[in-house]
Amino acid sequence: MHIELSDEQAMLRETTRGFLAKESSVAAVRALIEDPAGFDQGTWRRAAELGLPAMLVAEQFGGIGSDEPIRDASIIAEELGRLIQPGPFLPGAIVAFAVANFGTDELRDAVLPGLVTGEQTAAWCLAEADHRWDPDTFTVTAEARGSGYVLHTTKDLVQDASTAHYFLITARAASGPVQIVLPAQAPGITVAPLGSLDLTRRFSRVRFEDVEVPAGAVLGGVPAGEQWRRQFDLAVVLHCAETVGLMERIFEMTLEYANDRFAFGRPIGSFQAIKHMCADMFAWLESSKAISSTATDAVHAGNADAALVVSTAKAYVGAFGSRLVEQCLQVFGGIGYTWEHDLHFYLRRAKSNEVLYGTPDWHRERLCQLMGMTAESGADHHG
Structure with missing residues (x-):
């Protein structure tokens, strides 16, 4: 990435890369394709000893206490991508971030110790039908009851739900968005595995049928819509x-x-044709590095325009990540199409990442909304 790394961050990158090369090579990932969990839990616990799941948790809550936690987490994510790693790093990091920043002391004490040590994992239940990611578009599924809620909803594309110990659920009540953290074994919760183009990760559909939510399980501190945006x-x-x-x-x-x-x-x-293809790919890669780094910096700094930069990054990286791997396939030719070659795993991951957390088209639409470029405003402007 095009961020200037400190000595500590350079060491983090090299340590993570060395650990993955030794403990979780692409060959090791390939061997887990038929495993129901999709990742080796012993490897994940050893990764926790390096602090990977604790990167976004403040030291006072048992985390690393990094000065630049989001940049550090992005460095780790990049290294995980190089070897198309499975496992709960990203969903667990989001849940840990949410609980550390918005949870009660009791919720932090219950959830964070297991996550930062790698003994437990967590998943974020966000997307609803038709790949809706924004709670403002959700139907009302959290009914206020007493000091808590009763939850009745279904969430799709939940990564590593089948092995999670806790769920973070982003839902909508009559009063607006609400965020809830519950044990995965709470009564009324069922997990159904989904098929996936990406053979190295596990996704599920999670149903919540009349699930009782105590007041202590509800995140607070700032409005739930703001919580969702930051997450x-x-x-x-x-x-x-x-x-x-x-x-x-x-x-x-x-x-x-x-x-x-x-x-x-x-x-x-x-050959000139191959040179042209490689030149295009180099441009796409460097541009993706630049916009990804810029988005990381914007989120790290809490900039007012962070959402704009983030959606710009996803619209570009989501599209050109897939395009680059597809072009690599053309350079490799026939061998790239074989099961034995690793290229198809990279293509599967790029394609699934293109969809997760919003397609490029979804993010372009979000950009228009953030800038006030609605269909009505466009009609007024051109009318």
């Missing part, structure tokens, strides 16, 4: 960083192949 922008920048990591690694593999593969007595990388 959502954080999730998007981490997804962009992960996509940049996989783009960089598959581009490295493609350049190496173009230099090693000979045709008509010369490396295929010396």
Whole structure:
């Protein structure tokens, strides 16, 4: 990424890269394809010893206490993307961030210790039908009852729900958005696995049928809509960083192949058509690094225009991440289409990341809304 790394951040990057190369190579990830959990929990606990799940938690709550936690988490996400890692880093990081910042002391004491040590995991239940990510578009599914709520809703595309110990649920009550943290085994909650293009991750549909929510399980401190925005922008920048990591690694593999593969007595990388393809991919990669870094900085700083920058980043990285891997496939040719080659895992991850937390089109629409460019305002402007 195009952020100036401190000595500590450079060490974090190298330590994370070395750990993953040793403990969770692409070959090891491939071996977990048929595993119901989708990731090795022993590896995740060892990763926790390096502080990976604690990166976004303040030291007073058992976390790392980083001076630049969002930048550090983005560095980790990029390294995870390079080796198309499975596991609960991103959803767990979002839940830990939410509980640390918006939860009661009792909720922090119950949830955070297990998350930061890697002994427990968590998932964010956000998307509703038709891939709706913004709670302002949700139907009312949280009914106020006493000091709490009764929840009746269904959430789609929930990553690592089948192994989670806690769920963060973003729902809508009659009064507006509400955020709730519940044990995954609470009565009325059922988890149904979903098929996925990305064979290295696990997604589920989670149903909440008349689930009772005590007052202590409701996040507060700031309005729930603001909580969602901060979590959502954080999730998007981490997804962009992960996509940049996989783009960089598959581009490295493609350049190496173009230099090693000979045709008509010369490396295929010396042919003009391949050069043009590689030049395009290099431009897409560097542009993705730049906008992803800018979005990370905006969220880290809490800039007023952070949502604009974040959606700009996702609209670009989501589209060109997939396009770059597809072009790498063209350079590799036939071998890139085989099951034995790792390229298809990178393509599957890029395509799923393009959809998760909003497609490029969804984020372009969000940009228009944030800038007040509604259909009505456009008609007034041109009328």
